[in-house]
Amino acid sequence: MMTSAEQAAHPMLRLLLAVVLGLLPLLAQATMSDCVAAGRDLSAVTQVLEDPGGTLTPDVVLRRTGADWRPASVRSLQPGYSASAWWLRIRLRNPGHEACAAWLLAGPAQLRDVQAFLPRQDGGWTHMVAGADHPLNAWPAPVRQPVFPLTLEAATDSVVLLRISSPGRRLAFTPQLWAEHAFERARIFESLVDGAVFGAMLLLVCFGVALGGVFRRPRLVYLALAVLAYTFYVGLLYNYGYVHLWPGNGALNDWLTRFMMAMTFFAGNLYFCDVLRVSRLHRAWSLALAAIRSAFLLLALGSQWIEPGLWQATIHRIDSVAVLLLLVVLAIQLRQRAVGWFPPTLLALGLLEPAMRAAYRVGLHTFYTADNHLFSVTVLPGGVILIATLISQMAKARRNELNAKEALERQxxxxxxxxxxxxxxxxxxxxxxxxxxxxxxxxxxxxLRAPLAAMLDSARQWQAGAVEKNFPRVIERNARHQMEMIDELVEFSRDELAELELIEAPGYLHGFLHEVAEQAHLEAARRGNTLECRFAEDLPPVVVADFRRLRQVLANLLGNAAKFTRDGRVVFAVQARPATPGQICLAVAVEDNGMGIPQAERGRLLQPFARGSNAGSHEGSGLGLAIVTQLLQLMGGTLRMEDASGGGSRFAFELALPIADEEAIETGGEVPTVAVDGAGRTVLVVDDQLQNRELLCDLLDGFGFVALAAADGHVALHLLRERNVDLVVTDQCMDGLDGWGLLAAVRAQWPRLPVLLYSAAPPRRPEGAESALAFDACLLKPLQPDALLSQIAELAGASASGLTGVEPARLSRWDPARVS
Amino acid sequence: MTGAQPPHILVIDDEPDALGAPFAAMRASGWRLSLATDGAQGCRRAELLAPDLILLDVRLPGMDGFAVCRRLRESPRTCAIPVLFLTIAGAPEERLEGLTQGAVDYVMKSCPPAELLARIQIHLELARRHAKPAHGDTPAMPDTEVILRAATRLISEELAALPPLAVIAERVGVTENRLSAIFRRQLGTTMFAWIREERLRQGRRLLADTTLDVQAIANAVGFRGAGNFSTAFRERHGFTPSRYREELRAGHVVAEGHDDVR
Known part of the structure; x- marks a missing residue:
């Protein structure tokens, strides 16, 4: 296929060469011998005979009749591929008066076996041989072309016989007669041009391979290799190797020639597969063509051992199949518009030569000749395609580069x-x-001033002797409040909230919520708001949480609600629903009917120091919601900001908290400060938890009460019957007789005996209990010793008054922080 | 026998009749003997008489021998007097309890009188060698103070697994009622609050002096879990135990002293 592609450009190139070589005949003419024009065409005096068997001898040939001999024509001088031997009978005549020496050129250098029979005086033949099939030293002249020296006697006619056989190569005869000098000069010039072209081709190939490698264009490399192999192939055909490189080594020459041919096919196949993008088709195509390529490669490597005839036949058959396959592939790809203009052009170029040959056969033109003496002529088309590919590939690479640059720029x-x-x-x-x-x-x-002012105020009143308030408590609370505010600021400035560790401990949920609510109530009241607490009944009594942080969250939300609402309503709702086993999901919502928060500002308010545009002159650092958000995140909740039904804002979150046992709570850190004298009073403490009983008894005993402990209602009743008791303090939930059962029994038997409920949960009257049944008072755990003592003292009829008489010095020894 | 003054032995036993033989031997040696028949009386007499040695029974009505021993150790007048348990209570844990309570010896009543005397003499001799200032001159300490000291020492020593209050009271020889009242009167606080404070104090010391983790410290001072300890600590000091330790290492706070660390 490469061969056809190469020779497609042949006629055009001939024109080109004619221009290039235009000077040569002129120069030759000037120096030609008298008797022979330079390169005199002998076609007119030549007759051709085909000897299919190749067995005829000169004598036999000469005896053949005129019918067997056909006059030489363009056609008969170019029989193409043929296994026959061909005889040329050339009649030469020297009309001059002296003998002249000349060179008889039989045809192009690729002819392998050329024999000349010159008639001798004695009727015999002078036999000369040329061509690669004969040893070089048998040649009449060591030049690449089959030429024979002959001497034309003056004014005589002579007949020269040429026998040419060259199976496997295209046959073309160009019987010409050359003056010796002219031939030499033409030959040198030819070699020069060939050398130049060969060098140019090599350079191109190097370029092709280098650029193909650099730009990752395998196509270029394939083509360059194909062109290289073909160039060598043609060079070998034209006997450059046999005459100049390894003179006379026929075997090597033959092998190398075939090797190069097979390699040309191999690389060419690779090239076409790439051009036609066979890899994008079904896998079978690639496999088939790869098989063909492998066959080429095998033939290339085995060319030394395979019989030449068989080799030739095989490679041509395989090549036909390959061409066929590639044509089908081309058709498919064209139909799918998968390939551009280049492959069809290449194909057209490839078909040009067969087309022209066909046209020549049917006599459409006589332009076509095969007397391609010049190696360059056959190689140049390959070079041209290589250059075209080179340019197109480089252009493509450049275009890609520009596109990439542009994309990068856009990006x-x-x-x-x-x-x-x-x-x-x-x-x-x-x-x-x-x-x-x-x-x-x-x-x-x-x-920061507000708590200080409150502290100063308290201190002044205290000094003035006022007793209606627990001033140390007020001062402590305010100081604590201020310290918390400072802590908040410090924590925030240090970014500590982000790495804050939660400290989770079991605690009483109801007590905690009521305490928070109590604080919020005061704050709400400052602006004429009412606080409404909606705590679900089924809240668990004890949960594990970081209560301090949770208080911070709730206080912030409740404080905000109270701050931005005036004469309105703040709702604090807490509900619980079971989460995973051992956990509850606590749903908290704080709702107000105040000024609300514009939708657009909600995200921003969660940023530190940000305040709503309508916050105006309201006090506050703007840290509140930011802290709440971060704390909740830490606890595994998310703050939601919603519109409240009443037009204000609503903040809600949910937390999953583990449920714990009352036993796990650490109790009793508070030191009582009230003065209660319980002397002579007996209090019965009923609680199923030993720790709680001890705690209460310890507290009461310290204040002079006589505390009796009972683990459940039955024990309590038993004790009541035996002892004179002034007050019963009972838990609500107990095994055996619970708080309500005990209350009912006490009411029935000792109607005047007061009963105080001291429980983890608010009183919850059991189903079926009388509605009149009620405790005299209820207190929530955890222990607030002062409140509890005051309550107990009141119920038990003991005396209570302001502060105790414990001298501060004594106290400070054990608990300095609380007093100093 | 060693000096001009014959030794004065106080015997605290509710059944002194069973000790006829040793008593006879002691009297024969010219020793002075005093007798108390219950714990409270024994304590009072020890304060009053300041004997050279006390023979103490374990099983006594009301306050048991261990409680008596605990109290004797707290009072400045009696703390230097060697105490020998002389008892029929021979269970190994009782013997251990007695010896760790500060008694110098633990002798069974079945012991031959001569051996008992020999032992007493050894301890008298030892006590004499460690020549204490005459404890008879020290002013007597009020009963409540002695009880308070005994109770606080007991609590401090057994912080990790504190027995119920009733047991603590019993082990210092008072009722729960009385002990709470003593705490209230002497310290102005409840026992619970004092225990909490003591736990935090020891916890803080452990934080400063050891590398134990918070959980281990919480266990060592009797908190139910690290969370409870940390919460109480934070409530009391304003920051968490781990933070306290960090600040301590950074030198921002001083470990010693009972002032607020801030």
Missing amino acids: RETERTRLEELVGLRTTQLQQALRARSGLLARIGHD
């Missing part, structure tokens, strides 16, 4: 735009944060 542009937008956004955020911070100082000033 950069996008990135820059994004960054600019981001910078703008961040700048705005930063400005907001800065504004928020500058407002902060003013507010902090106010917030």
